[in-house]
Amino acid sequence: MKRRYLMAAAALWACAPFALAAYPYPVRPIKIIAPQPPGGAVDMMARTAAEALQKTFGQAVVVENKAGAGGLIGVSAAAKSPADGYTLVIGSTGPFSVSASLLQRIPFDPVKDFVPIARLAQMxxxxxxxxxxxxxxxxxxxxxxxxxxxxxxxxxxxxxxxxxxxxxxxxxxxxxxxxxxxxxxxxxxxxxxxxxxxxxxxxxxxxxxxxxxxxxxxxxxxxxxxxxxxxxxxxxxxxxGVPGFEAYTWFALYAPAGTPQAIVSKVHEALTKEFDGPEIRTRLSAIGAEVALTSPTELAAFQAAETKKWAAVIRQAGIKPE
CATH class of the missing domain: 3.40.190.10 (Periplasmic binding protein-like II)
Structure with missing residues (x-):
């Protein structure tokens, strides 16, 4: 009996990738939270990503601006959203690699509460x-x-x-x-x-x-x-006159923790298709940004390195919460 159970479980596990690959997504509009007001760079990146996904998926992708607290309000709202792939969020340097070191408490964990999808650009x-x-x-x-x-x-x-x-x-x-x-x-x-x-x-x-x-x-x-x-x-x-100074702002797309890997892969593939093309590269170049597309794994490693870098800067500069 035990042997039969193990064989059935193994069969189900072997079929899992095929089941995930056939995941019916998206079947309704997708929302991307931009945790800054309209008109800024975060908003622009959200709308660029929305356009790319909509073009590939043929499904409506809307941008919702949730500003306040240096981006923390919008990111917190994304962290509490269902992990079904229909709410995504634009992450950037501040909320995802600076705030944890700068503030004593933030309403989300930038690592545990999110699944990385792709770094999009830097400027x-x-x-x-x-x-x-x-x-x-x-x-x-x-x-x-x-x-x-x-x-x-x-x-x-x-x-x-x-x-x-x-x-x-x-x-x-x-x-x-x-x-x-x-x-x-x-x-x-x-x-x-x-x-x-x-x-x-x-x-x-x-x-x-x-x-x-x-x-x-x-x-x-x-x-x-x-x-x-x-x-x-x-x-x-x-x-x-300020030797050694170097700083970029980066932008990435995340999903709430628990979002199925099949959805993360589909979104990443859609972004890669469009961000590797000349249209988006030319558009970003015109405003001084450059495409910096990565895999989810590369984004996680990059975010960890950025967090370490800015934690050191905050300590050395003696930056305190306002």
Missing amino acids: PSYLVVNANVPVSTVTEFLALVRSKPGRFTYASTGNGLSQHTNMELLKSMANLSILPVTYRGSAPAISDLLGHQVDMMIELGPQVIPHIRAGKLKVLATTSATRTELLPKVPTLAES
Whole structure:
């Protein structure tokens, strides 16, 4: 009897991959949570991923913006969603590799509560100042800020997000005293930056490059290791007086923990098909981003390395919760 049971169990296990491969997914609309307001880089990546999945699956894919608490509200909502493949979330550097080290408690576990699907892209940020700040180079910027400690302000979009951690890293590495002003997303932050209510910001390209080209913001440097193709005349912070500075924001797609592997594989395959094509690569390149597609396993390893990196930065910079 026991032998017969074991043989039946083995047969079922052998058939499991075929059963999963035939999993009827998707049969209804898919939702991607973007844990930031509309118009920002996270929102843009969510909509790019949604378009890619919809094109491949022939099923509606909608983006739901759930902003607040530096992305924690939206990510927490995703963690509590059914693990059926119909709710996905765009993860980024802050909520998935910084917040756990920065905050004493967050409403989810960025490793245990999610299944990695794929890293999608990465992009550098730019150090910009408003037109009233009397500098045009990083050298002038460093001298001015050091001469008036605590006098200048920078726009942040919340604890743990790149606008916060990149500036705090710069403050630590360059011995600067700049006061943070926190906003609920990039759009209101840039609005105040343009209106001279805040002095500076380290922000992603899609949000500031149009204002740079229009002459409304002055760009001093990029956070990348080398100069970007989009703004090749803009130097890096590393070559402008802050040696060793390098920071990128990355974007990835996750599903709630427990989502069937068959669904994860289908979503990954759909993303690979579209993100490997010239259309998305050209679109991302136009805003200063680059495709960085990975497997789920590679994303898990990358996320672990990023968490370790930013934990060290937070300790060394003495960054504390606001």
